[in-house]
Amino acid sequence: MSSSTSSSEAIGEAVAAPARATRIALVLLVVLCGVEAFARLELVRMSKEFEQFRSYPRLAAELAHRSGLRIALVGASIVHEDIDTGLLTDRLRAATRVPAHAESFSADHSFVNTWYFMLNHDFWQPGNRVDLVVIPFVGPSLYDHNEMEIGRLARFFTTVSDWPEVLRTDLDTTAERADFLLSNFWVSWAARDRMQELTFTRLLPNYKAFAREQQNLLFAQVFTKRAHRARSLVALERLLRTAHEHATRLCFVVFPTQRADWNGQPYAEARRVIEATGTDYVDLRDGGDVDTSMFADLVHMNVDGRAIYTRLLADALTPVLGPGPSEAGAAFAAGGAGE
Amino acid sequence: MNYNNPTFWLLFAAVYAFYWRLRHRRQNDLLLVASYVFYGFWDYRFLFLILISTIIDFIGGLGVAGVELPKWRRLRLAALLIGSALVLCSNVRYAALAAGLVHLDAHAVLGALPERLRDFAVPLATAAVTLAYVAFLPWLYALPERARRKTFLTISMVANLAILGFFKYCDFFVGSFVNLLHALGVQVVDVRLLGILLPPGISFYTFQAMSYTVDVYRGDATPTDDLRDFALFVCFFPHLVAGPIMRASTLLPQVVHPRQRRPGDAEEGLLLVLLGLFKKIVIADNLAPMVNMIFFQYGRGGHLPTGPESLLGLYGFMFQVYGDFSGYSSVARGIAKWLGFDLIINFQTPYLSTTPSEHWRRWHISLSTWFRDYLYIPLGGSRGGMAVEYRNVIITMTLAGLWHGAAWTYVIWGAYTGVLLCISRALGTKEVRNVAGQRLRWLWRVLLTFHLTCSSYLFFRSSSVPAALHMGARILTDFTPTATAGTMLGLLLFYAGPLFALEAYTEGERHLERLFTAPWPRQAVAYAYCVLMLVIFPAVQTHEFIYFQF
Numbered sequence: 095m096s097s098s099t100s101s102s103e104a105i106g107e108a109v110a111a112p113a114r115a116t117r118i119a120l121v122l123l124v125v126l127c128g129v130e131a132f133a134r135l136e137l138v139r140m141s142k143e144f145e146q147f148r149s150y151p152r153l154a155a156e157l158a159h160r161s162g163l164r165i166a167l168v169g170a171s172i173v174h175e176d177i178d179t180g181l182l183t184d185r186l187r188a189a190t191r192v193p194a195h196a197e198s199f200s201a202d203h204s205f206v207n208t209w210y211f212m213l214n215h216d217f218w219q220p221g222n223r224v225d226l227v228v229i230p231f232v233g234p235s236l237y238d239h240n241e242m243e244i245g246r247l248a249r250f251f252t253t254v255s256d257w258p259e260v261l262r263t264d265l266d267t268t269a270e271r272a273d274f275l276l277s278n279f280w281v282s283w284a285a286r287d288r289m290q291e292l293t294f295t296r297l298l299p300n301y302k303a304f305a306r307e308q309q310n311l312l313f314a315q316v317f318t319k320r321a322h323r324a325r326s327l328v329a330l331e332r333l334l335r336t337a338h339e340h341a342t343r344l345c346f347v348v349f350p351t352q353r354a355d356w357n358g359q360p361y362a363e364a365r366r367v368i369e370a371t372g373t374d375y376v377d378l379r380d381g382g383d384v385d386t387s388m389f390a391d392l393v394h395m396n397v398d399g400r401a402i403y404t405r406l407l408a409d410a411l412t413p414v415l416g417p418g419p420s421e422a423g424a425a426f427a428a429g430g431a432g433e
Numbered sequence: 434m435n436y437n438n439p440t441f442w443l444l445f446a447a448v449y450a451f452y453w454r455l456r457h458r459r460q461n462d463l464l465l466v467a468s469y470v471f472y473g474f475w476d477y478r479f480l481f482l483i484l485i486s487t488i489i490d491f492i493g494g495l496g497v498a499g500v501e502l503p504k505w506r507r508l509r510l511a512a513l514l515i516g517s518a519l520v521l522c523s524n525v526r527y528a529a530l531a532a533g534l535v536h537l538d539a540h541a542v543l544g545a546l547p548e549r550l551r552d553f554a555v556p557l558a559t560a561a562v563t564l565a566y567v568a569f570l571p572w573l574y575a576l577p578e579r580a581r582r583k584t585f586l587t588i589s590m591v592a593n594l595a596i597l598g599f600f601k602y603c604d605f606f607v608g609s610f611v612n613l614l615h616a617l618g619v620q621v622v623d624v625r626l627l628g629i630l631l632p633p634g635i636s637f638y639t640f641q642a643m644s645y646t647v648d649v650y651r652g653d654a655t656p657t658d659d660l661r662d663f664a665l666f667v668c669f670f671p672h673l674v675a676g677p678i679m680r681a682s683t684l685l686p687q688v689v690h691p692r693q694r695r696p697g698d699a700e701e702g703l704l705l706v707l708l709g710l711f712k713k714i715v716i717a718d719n720l721a722p723m724v725n726m727i728f729f730q731y732g733r734g735g736h737l738p739t740g741p742e743s744l745l746g747l748y749g750f751m752f753q754v755y756g757d758f759s760g761y762s763s764v765a766r767g768i769a770k771w772l773g774f775d776l777i778i779n780f781q782t783p784y785l786s787t788t789p790s791e792h793w794r795r796w797h798i799s800l801s802t803w804f805r806d807y808l809y810i811p812l813g814g815s816r817g818g819m820a821v822e823y824r825n826v827i828i829t830m831t832l833a834g835l836w837h838g839a840a841w842t843y844v845i846w847g848a849y850t851g852v853l854l855c856i857s858r859a860l861g862t863k864e865v866r867n868v869a870g871q872r873l874r875w876l877w878r879v880l881l882t883f884h885l886t887c888s889s890y891l892f893f894r895s896s897s898v899p900a901a902l903h904m905g906a907r908i909l910t911d912f913t914p915t916a917t918a919g920t921m922l923g924l925l926l927f928y929a930g931p932l933f934a935l936e937a938y939t940e941g942e943r944h945l946e947r948l949f950t951a952p953w954p955r956q957a958v959a960y961a962y963c964v965l966m967l968v969i970f971p972a973v974q975t976h977e978f979i980y981f982q983f
Contacts, residue, residue: 114953115700119959122964128922129965268440286969298923300916311726 126282133281133289141288143202145251153197157224162193163415164224166217168209172349173200173229173393178404185408190272190415201251204241206231207264210333211251218340226415227337228407230347232393233356236364237325244270245284248277261426263328310392327367334371345374345414350384351393357384376410378403436764437714444470445768452772457691461665462774468670472633479632481555482596487660487667488514489592490642492570494649494656494663496585501574510660513693518559521812524552546747582650589646593639605839607856634674636836640803642667645681654681662688669774674766675758677779677799685773690774697949702770704945707764708932711963716756716928718972723921724749731904732896740911741918743904747887750894752929755784758797763942778942783948785937786887787865787878789850789857792886804833812873822858837893842901846892855883885902928970935959 138144157164163186167173179196186194199216201208217224234240242264252260252297256280266272277284293299331404337344346368350357357379368375388399435441448467452460473480488510495502503621526545533541573584615778645666648654657663664683672678727738727746738746762779769776783796793801809829815822827848833848867875888905895901939947948959 114956117953118957118960121954122961124963125965126968129969268443270439272439286971287973289969294924294927297927298920300920302924303916304920308722308726311729312722359445 095230108181123341129282130280133285135241137281137285137288137292140292141169141285142283144288147201147246150199150212150216150250154199154219154222154224157197158217160195162195163226165194165196166199166224167196167229167410168199168212169225169228169230170204170232170235171200171202171285171394172232173198175390176349176400176403177230177407178400181401181404182408185405186415189408189412190369201246203243203418204246204357205242205329206237206333207240207242207329208251209245209331210336211247211256211260213333213337213342214256215251217342218336223342226343226345226411228347228348228411232349232351232409233353233359236330236346238328239266239325240303242270243287244273245277246285248274249281249284254278262278263332266371306391327364330364330367332365334368334373337373338371343373345376345411347376348379349403350379352384352386352389353392357370372382372413376414378406378409436710436761437718439475441471449771453694457651459693461661461688464669465661465665468665468668468673471670472668475633478521481517482600482632482635482662483638483668484517484594485594486639486642487664490589490646490667491644491660491663493585494654494657495588496570497646498656499578499581500656500658502570506624507567507570511563513558514563515556517557519553520554522559523547525885547589585754586646586650588603590643593643597635597639600632602835602839609841637676637678638667638673640836641678644678644803644807646686647682654685657685657689659689669769671772671774672762672776673767675761675765676797677762677765677777678803679776679799682778687774694773695713698770698773699948701945702717702767704948705763705767705770705942707767707960707967708942708964709760709765709767710761711932712756712760712968714760714971715951715966716932717753717760719928719970720749720753720756720925721972722922724753728894728896728900728904731900737903737907739913739915740908741914742921743911744908745918745921747891747894747904747908747922748927749886750882751784751890752925752933754890754893755780756929781943782936782940784883784933785867785879786882787875788862788882789853789885791864792882793850793854800833800836804829804836808832819859823855826854826858830854837868842892842895842898845901846889849892850889931962 102408111175138148138198154166157166165182165186167177167179178200183194183196186192186196199212201212213227216222217227240248244265247260247264260274265274273283282289294305298304334344348361367373384400388395388402390396390399444467448463451868453464455463469480469483471482492510517693530542530545533539533543533545571582576584577944592889617692645654645656645663649656657666662685666679666681666688669679669688693870724746727749730736730738731743737743759780762776764775766778777799781795781798783792786792786795811826812825812828813821814825828851830851831847832844834845834850837843837846865871865875865878891901891905892898895904934950939945948956953960
């Protein structure tokens with residue numbers, strides 16, 4: 095057995111020179127500043143997603159100033175993977191005989207919390223009104239306590255005035271709150287997952303395919319372990335209430351996936367809360383087995399699936415594009431969903 | 434509460450801010466309260482178990498040494514135990530109770546109190562047993578010395594093993610017994626398992642408390658008559674839930690005697706904490722998804738990974754478990770250094786061992802030596818011929834396997850490890866040193882030992898014995914190279930490679946001074962690397978420390 099506990103004496107002598115510690119600390123500082131400079135100056139330019147997020151306020155303003163039907167598609171990767179905006183507007187134009195414009199505002203792996211701040215940031219601003227905001231969703235996206243990408247929320251979708259709201263409603267643990275506050279000041283920290291991705295896609299040619307395969311398997315593993323449980327809808331209720339206050343018309347659309355647990359999820363509580371506000375709710379799942387030939391992976395569609403479901407979406411939206419929010423919405427905004 | 438949780442560091446900062454300003458007695462009190470707070474974060478009711486272990490071994494150690502507690506102290510201990518049972522285990526909803534009292538709402542206060550008599554089952558049973566024990570104590574003190582020493586030792590052993598057995602193994606043994614009866618064709622009426630929640634680190638602190646009484650019995654440790662000091666010895670938070678398991682002869686004197694700030698402790702502590710967090714957050718947590726992906730596929734059936742993918746999944750687990758466990762030990766040692774304590778080195782580059790025996794002298798050193806000193810040697814050790822020695826090795830390792838978890842995979846892992854040790858002893862394999870002239874031989878033996886250890890860890894990690902065998906067969910029969918295997922190898926090298934090289938240089942934590950005495954640019958590179966990896970490459974998802982479950 096080694097009962098050795100320390101080499102403190104030797105270390106004590108070695109660290110006696112404070113100049114050495116100062117030099118090391120300076121090197122550390124320089125390295126961290128270098129990485130921060132890279133993150134601020136280069137990474138945003140190199141990341142297509144970050145560029146896209148930065149363009150949203152401009153795109154929202156442009157969309158709002160178009161004439162005809164103005165539709166914003168807000169949500170996770172489903173928005174750009176499962177919906178063809180060109181096809182959608184063509185079909186809506188044909189059905190309504192009014193020029194239609196649609197723009198995607200998506201953030202991969204985002205949930206209702208992030209969508210609220212995206213709407214707040216881009217559409218609930220003076221002059222940025224659109225006719226309809228479509229929110230396509232799958233899985234548990236409408237419920238609270240999903241694992242959010244906190245760095246992205248901090249850097250692109252919130253400002254200092256949102257901090258109290260984010261810290262109170264959207265983040266549950268001290269770790270998440272610390273992560274959010276750090277991300278606001280420290281881009282290297284906020285964008286660490288992008289830096290990881292950048293490093294590995296350059297070092298390992300097959301990394302993206304591997305990551306996707308790993309994610310699919312781990313999804314399946316989590317599903318076998320985690321029992322369904324009732325979850326709260328605080329963030330969804332906030333989104334609905336604020337949308338009503340801004341007279342923003344919403345339509346929630348459930349998309350099918352290849353995940354049986356998601357396809358079978360009834361969303362009864364979420365639907366009740368949504369419909370209580372007079373907001374439209376469309377379910378594009380047919381309830382039966384899905385045609386696997388329409389999917390590129392477990393969640394997203396391929397070109398064929400995208401075309402089919404975009405048409406289905408357009409057909410479902412046509413009757414929705416009518417009068418504004420109902421009286422139920424006003425009641426909800428005044429007193430909450432359960433009242 | 435975990436080291437990878439910011440709340441821990443906030444609370445620790447608060448403790449540290451006061452710690453060195455206090456006198457020794459108050460320092461111990463602060464550490465005791467902090468230890469209970471940290472542990473209570475999981476579930477405050479678990480504190481009751483620690484308290485039982487503490488009081489039984491406190492009385493046991495003194496009883497073995499022939500120190501008679503005066504009546505008023507015995508009654509005070511009984512009151513403490515019964516009071517804690519009432520407070521911690523009577524299902525009072527304290528948050529609601531506090532709110533009711535603040536708002537002077539009698540209805541809310543009544544609603545927060547227990548409703549049924551069975552809510553008081555634990556306090557009532559505790560009161561009965563405690564009062565009986567206290568009543569019997571004068572009689573035990575009056576026994577002849579030899580009988581008294583043995584009786585107190587036996588009470589300590591039985592109580593600790595009963596706690597461990599009930600909380601960790603009850604469901605396992607009941608389930609296994611029912612399965613055995615089913616296999617024999619006996620249809621038993623439906624037996625419902627208790628579904629007992631496993632208190633984190635229970636195996637660590639019960640072993641530590643137990644070893645204290647044994648050491649006092651053997652004359653290897655001097656008992657303390659200060660309950661607070663002893664309680665701190667049992668629950669000292671840096672190592673409470675995942676070791677290293679400290680002996681009374683090493684830790685208790687550090688608790689009892691005043692501690693001093695020594696030059697170098699702060700820096701060594703910082704390095705240990707940094708290395709420990711690196712091992713946990715960068716290596717273990719990042720390798721976890723890759724490992725889970727491979728082992729999950731064997732658990733569920735269907736499409737299986739290829740042989741190279743499976744092998745890399747197994748390698749990944751080897752580094753994950755090492756990063757996880759040695760990472761915890763490093764952080765524990767670092768924090769203890771900041772507080773003026775020395776905890777023993779628990780890992781010493783085990784994957785550079787050249788024989789299975791050497792591996793076990795370098796891996797989880799505090800547990801290996803615990804089993805050696807308190808089980809293997811009392812069983813007879815290597816005295817009594819080869820057959821007895823091999824029997825003792827296999828019994829010891831099988832029980833070590835069971836210590837790790839209540840599942841047959843752990844039992845088989847332990848027994849298999851015991852067989853490997855016996856074969857190694859039978860072949861008379863000697864350790865090979867990494868010196869000029871025999872480097873190739875050393876390398877070959879390191880690789881051989883590493884792979885033998887890997888083969889045992891197949892059982893450790895797999896969800897079942899058939900899944901482990903299936904995976905082993907796949908590794909040995911399928912050699913299809915795939916792009917996935919290439920990516921896994923790349924990730925493994927990226928995360929574990931540099932730290933492994935650094936550990937080889939410093940021989941684990943044994944010669945950290947090599948890093949401190951290296952030219953400053955080299956030190957700066959090492960620190961910058963660790964910090965950058967912690968900032969840019971922490972795992973997306975944090976995981977519990979694996980050894981918390983043991």
